[in-house]
Structures are given as structure tokens and as C-alpha cells.
Amino acid sequence: MATYNGGEYLVEQLNSIFPQLGTEDEIIISDDYSTDNTLEIVKELNDPRVKIYLNSLGKGYTRNFENALSQCTGDIIFLCDQDDVWEPNKVQRMSYLLSKNDLVVSDCKVVNDKLETIYNSHFSIHRTSSGFLKNFIKPRYIGACMAFNRRVLDCSLPFPKKQKYCAHDYWISLVAEMKFNVATLDEPLMLYRRHAHNASSGGEVSKFSLSHKVSTRVYTGICLLLRWIR
Structure with missing residues (x-):
């Protein structure tokens, strides 16, 4: 989990996660030097499974996630934002599929700040499916x-240096998609x-210019090629 001034929704998110964890699981939190009560909330949990680190890799949510991921010790990793809510069977359902695949992407319900439904299915709106080329051209995950x-x-770490062209999930x-089963x-x-206050677009209509989109694909493509031959 990457956090930054997420105190408003953080407790609700964590409360949806804890019942799904075992004693050997961990919640790795990287904080990007929050100025609200985020760190106080985490420290008050007093749960040995929760480990908090300050982001040492540079400002921004992509570097913050990279810092969190570099601290993970488990064999299965779930990415987690600070303001969502997990369904009670998320870990069970996705862990089962990970016994046969290397990466799993689930659908989600898109809601507003009060958890009122905006879309019942992100997949349906964005026609999400696996495949390298379609997700390289238009990120859907x-x-x-x-x-x-x-x-x-x-294989993913370290992330490319220019985070403005290559978000962590992309x-x-x-x-x-390039090297494993999805x-x-x-x-x-x-x-x-x-x-x-969302940090990412979350698959919504992109506000980036055409030149930025082209630069993103060119830069990411080069980085993927270099990673392939590493």
C-alpha cells in the first residue's frame, strides 16, 4: 500500500483487509511523507503484520509503490490503494487463480466518496481483457x-526511472503480459x-496530451525491451 494524506479513508480500507489475512501475512505501507494523520492511524493499529516505511525513492505515487514493493517478503503480492474497500472474498478468489497464473486482475465496482455506485463494472466500461498489445496501447488494468x-x-523491479511516462501498474x-501468464x-x-483527491486517473478518460501518450509508449517500449534481454 502506498499512502499520502489518506487518513480520511484509510481505516475503512484496512478494516476490509484485516479479516482476510493470516498470521503470516503482512501489510507493507510506504508513506510519501503525509502531513495529515495517516501515520498516526497506522501506528495506532499496533499490529505486527503492519510495517510502515517512509518513501526513500522520490516523491510520487509510482516511486511510493516501488518503495513498498521492495520491502515485500511474501510469495503473493496484492497492490492496494489507501481509499478503496475490498470485498470479503478478494484474497481467497485471487489467490486461487494465482495457483495457475502469475498475475491476476479482477473487476471492480466504481463508487464515489460515499461508496455509492457509479459503475457496476470497470471491465464492462473499458472492455478489459488480457493481452500485451491491447494493454500497451491503452492501459485497462x-x-x-x-x-x-x-x-x-x-522481474518488475526496479521500475523505469522516468515515472511520469510509466506508472507502476502500467x-x-x-x-x-510480456513474460508470464496473466x-x-x-x-x-x-x-x-x-x-x-485521487492520485491516479484509474482508467478514466486520460487528460494527457497526444505527445505525452506517444512518449509514454516509446519510453515504456524501450524499457520493456531492455528488461526482456536483461
Whole structure:
């Protein structure tokens, strides 16, 4: 989990996760030097499974996620935002599919800040499916809906240097599509909260210029080629 001034929704998110965890699981939180009560909330949990690190890799949510991922010790990794809500069977359903695949992406229900439904299915709106080329051209995966094994993690780290051209979920999904088995799960396993302070676009209409989109694909393509031959 990457956090930054997420105190408003953080408790609700964590409360949806804890019942799904075992004693050997961990919640790795990387905080990008929050100025609200985020760190106080985490420290008050007093749960040995929760480990908090300050982001040492540079400002921004992509570097914040990279810092969190570099601290993970488990064999299965779930990406997690600070403001969503997991369905009670998310870990069970995705872990089962990860026994046969390297990365799994689930559907989600898109909701507003009060958890009122905007869309029942992100997949239906964005016609989400697996495949390298279609997801390279137009990113359709939401990072918080992804889970993957350590092989994918080890191959994805470190992230490319220019984070403005390569978000963490875009990069991880393409590395997985390029080198591993990817499965999509047509089942909403998360309430994906959209509000005024979201750090990412979350698959919504992009506000980037055409030149930025082209630069993103060129830069990411070069980085993927270099990673392939590594």
C-alpha cells in the first residue's frame, strides 16, 4: 500500500483487509511523507503484520509503490490503494487463480466518496481483457485490482526511472503480459473509490496530451525491451 494524506479513508480500507489475512501475512505501507494523520492511524493499529516505511525513492505515487514493493517478503503480492474497500472474498478468489497464473486482475465496482455506485463494472466500461498489445496501447488494468507472484515482482523491479511516462501498474502489467501468464477475473472484488483527491486517473478518460501518450509508449517500449534481454 502506498499512502499520502489518506487518513480520511484509510481505516475503512484496512478494516476490509484485516479479516482476510493470516498470521503470516503482512501489510507493507510506504508513506510519501503525509502531513495529515495517516501515520498516526497506522501506528495506532499496533499490529505486527503492519510495517510502515517512509518513501526513500522520490516523491510520487509510482516511486511510493516501488518503495513498498521492495520491502515485500511474501510469495503473493496484492497492490492496494489507501481509499478503496475490498470485498470479503478478494484474497481467497485471487489467490486461487494465482495457483495457475502469475498475475491476476479482477473487476471492480466504481463508487464515489460515499461508496455509492457509479459503475457496476470497470471491465464492462473499458472492455478489459488480457493481452500485451491491447494493454500497451491503452492501459485497462487498475493496479489496486492486481495480484501477482514473486516472479513477476522480481522481474518488475526496479521500475523505469522516468515515472511520469510509466506508472507502476502500467509497468507491472506489461512485464507480466510480456513474460508470464496473466488472467482476468470477471468478478468485482473491490469498491474502487473515486473522489477529488485521487492520485491516479484509474482508467478514466486520460487528460494527457497526444505527445505525452506517444512518449509514454516509446519510453515504456524501450524499457520493456531492455528488461526482456536483461
